[in-house]
Amino acid sequence: MVPLKSLAEAVGATYHWDVKKKQITLQKWAEPLVLKERSRKNQQQLTFEVVSEEVYIPLRDVSLDLGYTLEKTNTQIQIQPPIHGKLKEQIYEGDLVAAREALIRINRSSVHPYIEPHRPNTELLSSVYMFPQGEALRYFTVNGDVLSLVEVKDGFPIVTYQGYVGAPFDKEFTMEYDPLGRFLENKAKNQWGTYPKINKPLIYEFTTGWGDSSTTFYGRITTDKKEELLGTTGDPITGLPANTKQIMKTFKLPWESRTDAQQVME
Template sequence: MKLDRTGFQRLFVALLMLPLLLTTMHQGEAKAVEQGTTAPQSTQLTDIVIAGQPLNNKTKSLLIDGKLMVPLKPLAEAVGASYHWDAKKKQVTLQKWAEPLVLKERLRKNKQQLTFEVVGKDVYVPLRDVSLELGYTLEKTNTQIQIQPPIHGKLKEQIYEGDLVAAREALIHLERRSVHPYIEAHRPNTELLSSVYMFPQGEALRYFTVNGDVLSLVEVKDGFPIVTYQGYVGAPFDKTFTMEYDPLELFLANKAKDQWGTYPKLNKPLIYEYTTGWGDSSTTFYGRVTIDKKEELLGTTGDPVSGLRADAKQIMKTIKLPWESRTDAQQAMG
């Protein structure tokens, strides 16, 4: 049999080059490990759907250090955030809420920080980290990554269409967001615990709450509970704490200090739940504030420290009047 010397020479050269090639690859891997980076890998694992809309199908996602990264621009546009890439400072800023989200250049000493990657001409950001920081939820299936606002699915049905009790309870337990810096609340130097929630009669998609001496209006918008109004409704607490002030008085008279947002004039009563006390010795008051700004106490639960008699027929165990039914929650206050 005649030996194909040309083919044999090529095979021989390839075998000689193999150790050199492996050495080069190992050196590259070692350098990547030393720098704490790995080469980006293109991935088509799943489709990315944000608030029901697929992310631009031209968007190419990458796997970098085990994280799914997507280009900054289409992600920011999909979640309704503005963005800025500062090449000089080597940082990316996303702005959707009052507090900006800042991603900085990767540092080996801080593996928990939010980072970005520049691949070619595009800036890539971690899909999961950015979405969660902005308040979204992530659900992964075999074919999709669903990125949703906190109010979606069954919770959305409950809050938008459920009965008043379930809808109100679900809404007040969600984390609130704001596009305006929060007013700093002043708190008394005491162990007294208190909470105030007030819903317009028949509604469940917005409520007022008092935190210290700050009153806020929270409304459901685009799947988020968003603070749309704030103002000081009491003198700042200092050395002396007093229960004499009425947190609604200045608000109802539109005399709250340092207001931001649009003052919501009321055209319907407010249903309130007000809890105050120390630990187990607390009392919850239920009632309403009428359109003409009169307060009607309808019942109490807990320890009646105020001396009010707890009448079982008057007590409301939920933030709902016995005769109250749900109306068009998006009817305007005006």
């Protein structure tokens, strides 16, 4: 158990102690954590205790619920976000290839409950990642018929924008739609967050297929919303060039250099 005020200040969270309801609301992201006084009825509920008029909360449980991990040494316990240490240096300061790959591998946290995606009744698997040209600290991804913008904030990959990009989003899901087109035209439904302005090309990696029989397409979307296919890997598709040298199998264009690198400050 650690002092509430100290932990909140350490992770940049706010809190409110409701004396009448006998509960504490701790908020780092949009979804708050509620802690109540210890009760025998609900052993699973996050609890707090008051000692000499100071509030104490469980360090481990609260930290994990906020998305942090704990690292213990002989003299201290460190509360770490998902992006820290060497990984932080790689994502903030590394080259585009290493930074983009590292960011995609991290499980995403969200400042808002995820919009429930609709999925087709098929074994077809697909994934979409799109980075603004020269950037590695934010990317767009499509999950079912939901497009999300993920950005690095405070050591976390945070979802800051979402919207339905299926057509039609409120009826049976089909594969006959253009999710990127609907987003670029600002026609996504049920949007939350601020619609991001796209003032530079988007470098994309689109994989589709069944298991080992899949194809990955690399290319970019220009600022005037035109698609440029630059290469493919995997099973050859009739009519498409297999020029993988252009993108060098690294999710980076040959002429592309990083523009959003930041010096890591611990």
